[in-house]
Amino acid sequence: MxxxxxxxxxxxxxxxxxxxxxxxxxxxxxxxxxxxxxxxxxxxxxxxxxxxxxxxxxxxxxxxxxxxxxxxxxxxxxxxxTIQPSHQRIWADDVSRMVTGKVEGSVVTLDQVRNFDWRSDTDYSARWEPRQYNLDQLRSVDVALSYWMGPAIAHTLVSFGFSDGRYLTFSIEIRKERGESFDALAGFFKRYETVLIAADERDILRVRTNARGEDMWLYRLRMPPATMRSLFMAYLDEGVQLKREPRFYNTLTGNCTTIVYQMARRVTSGLPLDWRLLASGYLDRYLYDIGALAGHGDFDTLRQKAHITAKARAADQAEGFSARIRD
The missing domain is CATH 1.20.1270 (Substrate Binding Domain Of Dnak; Chain:A; Domain 2)
Incomplete structure (x- = not known):
């Protein structure tokens, strides 16, 4: 038997x-x-x-x-x-260029910062700009979670704030070919390459809330200045690696959240593994549980304060977009 x-x-x-x-x-x-x-x-x-x-x-x-x-x-x-990633495809305009930078002392010069003027998801004025940032003026790091398909899945963006009032946002994204759209299942099967985008908040946050109808939360992270600087440099290193060697995006193991986690672990050892790193829509709760969110109150209070969708839609094309979504 x-x-x-x-x-x-x-x-x-x-x-x-x-x-x-x-x-x-x-x-x-x-x-x-x-x-x-x-x-x-x-x-x-x-x-x-x-x-x-x-x-x-x-x-x-x-x-x-x-x-x-x-x-x-x-x-x-x-x-x-035999299926290998490539940089040589006809890319969609918003992911057609990859950011890299050089560092001289505390000054970082980025070659391709995206600053599109979005009127809709398909109507925009494309602008790629060189920009300089002084890391001695780095004052804050925020994480934005943008939801478009239910509570479990969100796109993760990380925004660095400087004392002159400017914000620079990094986003790990699929590198869409022209006319292509994201399919989570296709992301398991070498369908997309990975790209690192550096952009102005009035571009990269506003396009999601105002042009694509996504719902967004923005949280301030509790992070010492040295760690902020190291995380910024980790993004630059990621950009150099991606430009040198193309890499496929993977919905599960190589997405916008897991790659950020891998960079953060290089900066701060001991970050715990957690299922919410895969179900990225719950990343904010994970950050709260490990004590990484700044601010006072319980998680529900912080989440309510972090909801910026209405503010972003009201600010729209205003020059003070970053300040208004943080009011």
């Missing part, structure tokens, strides 16, 4: 593994196979049907179809390894 249960458990585990590998193969073919729509659908359909047949034979004790299927799966993995 015990042996029978063990055999059943092994068969169940093998079936689960086969199903997972088959699902991955279907996704890889769907999102990466260089073929017309109809041909891609036929190939994916054949793969799924073949996987079901293999699974049926597996339960009946027929392992020859499984061996053929494994050879095909290994061939697919070999093909998958």
């Amino acid at each position: 015990t042996r029978r249960y063990l055999v059943f458990a092994a068969m169940l585990l093998g079936s689960l593994l086969l199903s997972v590998l088959a699902a991955w193969g279907a996704g890889a073919l769907w999102f990466q196979l260089p073929a017309a729509d109809l041909a891609r659908k036929l190939v994916v359909g054949a793969w799924i049907a073949g996987s079901v047949v293999v699974l049926v034979y597996f339960w009946r004790g027929g392992y020859r179809p499984l061996r053929v299927w494994l050879v095909l799966w290994i061939a697919m993995v070999a093909w998958w390894s």
